[in-house]
Amino acid sequence: MSVVYQRVALIGLGLIASSMFWAIKRGGLAEEVTGFARTPETRATAREIGLCDRVCDTVAGAVEGADLVVLCVPVGAMGSVAAEIAPHLKPGATVTDVGSVKRAVIDAVAPHLPDGVHFVPAHPLAGTEHSGPRSGFAELFDNRWCLLVPAEGTDIEAVANLRKLWEGMGANVDEMDPEHHDLVLAVTSHTPHLIAYTMVGVADDLGRVTDSEVIKYSAAGFRDFTRIAASDPTMWRDVFLSNKEATLEILGRFTEELFALQRAIRTGDGDHLHDYFSRTRAIRRGIIEAGQDVDAPNFGRGKAQV
Amino acid sequence: MSVVYQRVALIGLGLIASSMFWAIKRGGLAEEVTGFARTPETRATAREIGLCDRVCDTVAGAVEGADLVVLCVPVGAMGSVAAEIAPHLKPGATVTDVGSVKRAVIDAVAPHLPDGVHFVPAHPLAGTEHSGPRSGFAELFDNRWCLLVPAEGTDIEAVANLRKLWEGMGANVDEMDPEHHDLVLAVTSHTPHLIAYTMVGVADDLGRVTDSEVIKYSAAGFRDFTRIAASDPTMWRDVFLSNKEATLEILGRFTEELFALQRAIRTGDGDHLHDYFSRTRAIRRGIIEAGQDVDAPNFGRGKAQV
């Protein structure tokens, strides 16, 4: 791999930023990576574990002279961070972000950026339920998708370089418009997270009644939900507040289907249930064939089960 | 490990029965294990892979002389299978099952069993999304719970022996009454499965519109749901039809909570969302501390990701 950017600045040093740092180092994709996080604790942790070539105590210090600035903060904080960095951006630099929602981030960030700075919003479809500077690892983006969402007329070279960076970090890159991105993600990520949070919340209410039985006997289905529902509350609050329309639309469809299945249970309509449960199997096969998940039972933890 | 039963008969040769066979062999828990499945295909597969010491072409042949008969068929088929085996049961034998619902199975099976035969219903809380005779493995039950649901007054020795068998197969054993079992499982397994099926169904509808994008960009949350929703349609149809009341009750609570979160999104009530998302984290910690799941990000598939 060869250097794509002389200097990259990571603003926010959590799961995504730290994974980007290790992946950039693995690929030799930048000469220097600077970093900034708002709390002294996170900056101290970053220095302790060698996260970033240089951790700066001001956002200005991290951004100055950077060829690429990556906003790695919760979606709801993107606008204020963009306002802060704007005066310090090098002319000709590229600003990108990794936010899970795209329309709202573009609306919040773009107005602050000076002319002569390129804005190429992005979203890596990769994550885990862990967060913070210690949670990252170089392999997070390997063979996962990263979606670029540039506005029409964005500098071609700026887009091409960002693509090169993400490919260098192991990702497959596609382009998409922001509205479509937000709808697809509402289906594949946002609504599933809300539902998992809800189910775990219901179990928690009942858990208090039945002591720790819900935990003790957490069978397959529920265990998986608890992993999803262990994700960062701030990140997900911001996602739902900023992808409101698409999430509410998909939730509406979800509730409709759920009511139909509920009625089938109530009336004993086994055929409806069986048909419904049969067609969803094909999607799983598709995901495995597309190399987006492992086929091992229980994600492979079956055999390794403690 | 020492022999718990001279002869065990497995009726139905799918995921659970085949895992039991390999676990019984690993532990040396029975002198002979016979097996029966209704289709010639399954019996042929069983013979081919060495599943059971003796695969019988009639249910009578498998059951004759057995000290323990295990019903490993879908919940809705338990009653008719019990009726079929009843005339062939050895006096003093124990009949058990592995069904995911207990009240309905007890009501369907118990009336068919002759006096002098002990009935000890059971449910191992372990499974994968795969099914059929080839899907089993000896480690499936290791460190997972198996719940015994004997009626009051059941022969103490019969219960103790079944407990010994499950412990020998690696499981932790608890006793519970059937109604409580069905409610706890509605929370930890049945409702989560219904919800996962629903969400994947919604995505499937939209998937047709947006080509294969839902598969291609299946992000973390959704991928997990597709695994759950790849489970056997017949098994799950039977579970919902036979645990109707508890499932509908939990679904009612789920919908209530979901509507509250939906309203919080619509009205922009970030505090409600953040509070809700924070308390569900504790449950995940509990499950990991209880040794019922791995703490590795993405169930450990993160690093091994293809």
Ligand SMILES: NC(=O)c1ccc[n+]([C@@H]2O[C@H](COP(=O)([O-])OP(=O)(O)OC[C@H]3O[C@@H](n4cnc5c(N)ncnc54)[C@H](OP(=O)(O)O)[C@@H]3O)[C@@H](O)[C@H]2O)c1
């Ligand atoms: N996690 C995933 O699965 C995933 C996947 C794809 C995209 N994303 C997106 O990536 C972004 C970062 O997520 P992450 O998982 O890396 O989060 P994370 O591990 O929780 O880290 C968040 C970082 O943002 C900083 N931050 C939080 N609130 C801030 C504020 N109001 N102003 C300035 N900085 C703030 C934090 O600083 P301190 O440490 O100093 O508090 C921390 O360094 C989010 O936009 C998220 O939507 C996440």
Ligand SMILES: NC(=O)c1ccc[n+]([C@@H]2O[C@H](COP(=O)([O-])OP(=O)(O)OC[C@H]3O[C@@H](n4cnc5c(N)ncnc54)[C@H](OP(=O)(O)O)[C@@H]3O)[C@@H](O)[C@H]2O)c1
């Ligand atoms: N899978 C899980 O995660 C899990 C976990 C705990 C408990 N359970 C319970 O365990 C039981 C078996 O599940 P499994 O996963 O082992 O299922 P499976 O792999 O699909 O195997 C089911 C077996 O039952 C036989 N069968 C199906 N319908 C029948 C009928 N109407 N009459 C007679 N035999 C019939 C099948 O015979 P053929 O092959 O000849 O068709 C097959 O051998 C179910 O009651 C389920 O609720 C399952």
